[in-house]
Amino acid sequence: MLEKTVLCRWSRSLALALLLIASVTVRAATEIKVGDTYTTAGLIGRTIQALPACLRYCLLGIEIRVRYTGFTLEVFYVPRVEHYLSSLHVMASDRFPLEPYLEWSKTVGALQKSLLDRLAQVVPPLLGGQPLVESSGGQTRYGNYGHHQSTNFKEVELFGHPVALLPMLLDSTGHYSFTPAYASGGGYGYDGNGGYGDGASSGGSGDSGGGFIGSWTSWASPCFTHPNQCPMGPLFPIGIIRQFYPLTEVINQITSALDSIKGALNFIEMAKTLREIAHNVGNQGYGAGGGVQIDRLLCRNTVRIFYPYYLSGPDALFWRSGFPITDLDHATTLLNPFSTDRIGALGETWGHLYPRHGFLNNDHPGRVAPTLAYRGAHLVADSSVKLRPKFTSDEAKGHWQSLSPVPTPYCTANIADLPTPMDEGGGYAYNIWPRYECPLSDIGVLVMFIPFRYCFG
Numbered sequence: 001m002l003e004k005t006v007l008c009r010w011s012r013s014l015a016l017a018l019l020l021i022a023s024v025t026v027r028a029a030t031e032i033k034v035g036d037t038y039t040t041a042g043l044i045g046r047t048i049q050a051l052p053a054c055l056r057y058c059l060l061g062i063e064i065r066v067r068y069t070g071f072t073l074e075v076f077y078v079p080r081v082e083h084y085l086s087s088l089h090v091m092a093s094d095r096f097p098l099e100p101y102l103e104w105s106k107t108v109g110a111l112q113k114s115l116l117d118r119l120a121q122v123v124p125p126l127l128g129g130q131p132l133v134e135s136s137g138g139q140t141r142y143g144n145y146g147h148h149q150s151t152n153f154k155e156v157e158l159f160g161h162p163v164a165l166l167p168m169l170l171d172s173t174g175h176y177s178f179t180p181a182y183a184s185g186g187g188y189g190y191d192g193n194g195g196y197g198d199g200a201s202s203g204g205s206g207d208s209g210g211g212f213i214g215s216w217t218s219w220a221s222p223c224f225t226h227p228n229q230c231p232m233g234p235l236f237p238i239g240i241i242r243q244f245y246p247l248t249e250v251i252n253q254i255t256s257a258l259d260s261i262k263g264a265l266n267f268i269e270m271a272k273t274l275r276e277i278a279h280n281v282g283n284q285g286y287g288a289g290g291g292v293q294i295d296r297l298l299c300r301n302t303v304r305i306f307y308p309y310y311l312s313g314p315d316a317l318f319w320r321s322g323f324p325i326t327d328l329d330h331a332t333t334l335l336n337p338f339s340t341d342r343i344g345a346l347g348e349t350w351g352h353l354y355p356r357h358g359f360l361n362n363d364h365p366g367r368v369a370p371t372l373a374y375r376g377a378h379l380v381a382d383s384s385v386k387l388r389p390k391f392t393s394d395e396a397k398g399h400w401q402s403l404s405p406v407p408t409p410y411c412t413a414n415i416a417d418l419p420t421p422m423d424e425g426g427g428y429a430y431n432i433w434p435r436y437e438c439p440l441s442d443i444g445v446l447v448m449f450i451p452f453r454y455c456f457g
Contacts, residue, residue, distance in 0.1 A: 035425030067444030094426030112313030174267030366420030398434030
């Protein structure tokens with residue numbers, strides 16, 4: 001009851017004020033200098049270049065697995081490994097479509113700009129105001145963003161990283177091998193069904209975006225006036241994304257990039273070493289029968305490549321609203337001066353995790369971007385969030401790599417330890433590398449584990 005009372009009291013005035021703040025007419029748009037940008041090939045190439053440092057491939061030990069065939073008892077020796085792999089790509093930009101990833105900005109970014117521009121025409125009159133010229137967020141009236149105000153704003157987007165296909169592209173010997181049927185029917189979701197927001201079907205495969213904008217605007221209008229009564233919004237048209245990222249071309253770009261790092265990371269030699277270690281363990285009297293079994297070299301993942309796990313455009317109500325509309329459930333943390341939800345480096349606080357919206361009281365864009373990118377990733381990893389349009393994934397947490405404006409060939413556990421340049425284009429991009437652990441075969445039944453740690457590289 002208290003929650004509804006607080007929300008109703010604040011909703012109209014706060015929503016109108018935030019719309020006005022987030023919808024500045026850009027007078028100096030022609031002066032905007034786009035920062036470092038990249039294409040799909042660049043996204044893949046910059047990620048693969050970091051594999052030698054970020055993969056961190058280690059053998060954890062040997063599993064002894066037993067299979068009974070009805071006539072014989074077979075004993076297998078299966079390596080158990082751990083490694084990291086890029087799963088999600090995160091972008092933080094001043095406004096749409098100024099994302100550093102060019103293909104994405106021309107498709108998903110352009111659609112979100114149209115959606116928000118429509119919102120600016122429809123919603124303000126419902127709140128007692130006038131239609132706005134555009135509904136953006138971070139760009140100020142000045143040419144140099146961030147020089148004239150301390151509270152800054154950025155849009156945030158997360159989608160499935162194409163390099164997450166790598167476990168399907170390597171066979172058990174470390175050679176390239178790909179089965180298209182596996183991609184279409186597996187959890188990678190390139191052609192399969194997947195949810196956006198509530199885990200339902202992907203929907204809208206033939207929608208060019210116009211129908212989505214109309215249905216989303218109709219949904220959003222009453223949500224801004226009564227946010228505590230807002231239902232789940234319409235599904236994003238996933239089909240318009242898939243048509244711009246041909247699977248065959250993506251695979252060719254990944255294998256080409258892998259060829260460029262063979263001197264630093266050799267999967268074939270890794271596979272040979274794993275077999276030798278497992279074979280030596282098998283000859284120490286632990287059993288006999290099936291021998292060494294390796295069916296894969298990398299752990300499987302559930303990443304849906306190019307799938308929008310989170311877009312701040314369709315989440316305009318909450319991404320543009322502050323407490324208590326956003327993260328009222330975390331009021332205890334928000335009001336605690338000693339809270340541990342701080343984001344920063346070397347003991348310096350750049351911002352807090354909560355409330356998870358697009359505004360931050362910090363005048364340095366290089367610190368605003370990683371803070372808000374982390375908020376977006378935390379949203380995706382938080383299974384308790386039901387209303388906001390996002391796709392929950394455990395793979396939204398791990399090590400971080402910078403892709404723009406300064407690509408890094410390494411990863412860090414703390415996103416704030418990455419470079420923090422002042423990018424004139426306002427576009428920042430990162431990769432999330434979660435940790436995976438698995439046996440390299442699921443054959444038989446696990447009966448014993450022999451720890452034996454050996455790390456490559």
